Amino acid sequence: MKKILIIVGGVIIVIVLIWLLVPKNQDLPQTNIIADKPTKFNKAPDFSLPDYQEKTVSLADFKGKPVMLNSWAVWCPFCVKELEDFAILQQELGDQIAIVAINRAESLNQVKKYTDDLGLTDKLIFLLDRKDSFYRSIGGFSMPETIFVDSAGNTVFHKRGPMRFDEIKQKINELFAI
Numbered sequence: 001m002k003k004i005l006i007i008v009g010g011v012i013i014v015i016v017l018i019w020l021l022v023p024k025n026q027d028l029p030q031t032n033i034i035a036d037k038p039t040k041f042n043k044a045p046d047f048s049l050p051d052y053q054e055k056t057v058s059l060a061d062f063k064g065k066p067v068m069l070n071s072w073a074v075w076c077p078f079c080v081k082e083l084e085d086f087a088i089l090q091q092e093l094g095d096q097i098a099i100v101a102i103n104r105a106e107s108l109n110q111v112k113k114y115t116d117d118l119g120l121t122d123k124l125i126f127l128l129d130r131k132d133s134f135y136r137s138i139g140g141f142s143m144p145e146t147i148f149v150d151s152a153g154n155t156v157f158h159k160r161g162p163m164r165f166d167e168i169k170q171k172i173n174e175l176f177a178i
Contacts, residue, residue, distance in 0.1 A: 043153055044059060044154060045134065046059045047134050047137070049134065050127065051125065052121070059149070062100075062149075063153065064151050065095075065096075066149065066151055066172075066175070066176040067099075067100060067149040068086070068097065068098070068147070068149075068168075069100050069146065069147050070102065070145070071138070071140055072103060072143070073103060078144055083101060083124065086099045086101065087120050087123035088165070089168060089169060089172070090123060096176075096178045097172060099125070100127060101124050101126050102129050102135075103126065103129060104129060104132050104135050104143075106128075108128060111126070140160075146158075148172075157175055159171070
């Protein structure tokens with residue numbers, strides 16, 4: 001029994017050391033798990049999803065404009081800060097970019113109450129993905145996930161995990177020269 005505990009403890013230590021020591025370069029292009037090639041060569045996934053007033057919004061509605069599409073959920077603690085940062089950037093950048101927050105399969109009442117409590121409901125485009133189809137279409141496996149789409153509808157960057165305000169702003173400037 002003591003040998004098993006020592007082995008298990010050793011394995012855990014090795015895993016933690018690998019996790020701590022392997023560089024985590026967030027600026028490397030990420031791949032689309034479904035297509036297994038850089039996302040910048042992929043068309044952005046089209047969607048038709050309702051907003052809070054049940055008006056259908058699709059990617060085509062933003063044709064000719066860069067778009068940030070963010071997949072988020074109420075239960076995701078990292079999403080709160082990002083939503084607040086997205087709202088600030090949307091206000092700063094106005095019509096130069098559309099920032100769209102797509103909720104993952106939660107009810108309208110739950111999501112709207114959440115964004116109302118944060119004071120964000122009227123500051124971003126919020127869509128409801130009741131079947132979680134958008135998240136699956138981007139090969140999602142972390143939370144939050146954000147894709148940057150150019151004015152021609154191509155995914156030019158896919159970020160898995162949270163982004164800091166300065167990182168979001170830098171990426172927008174780098175990709176869209178805004």
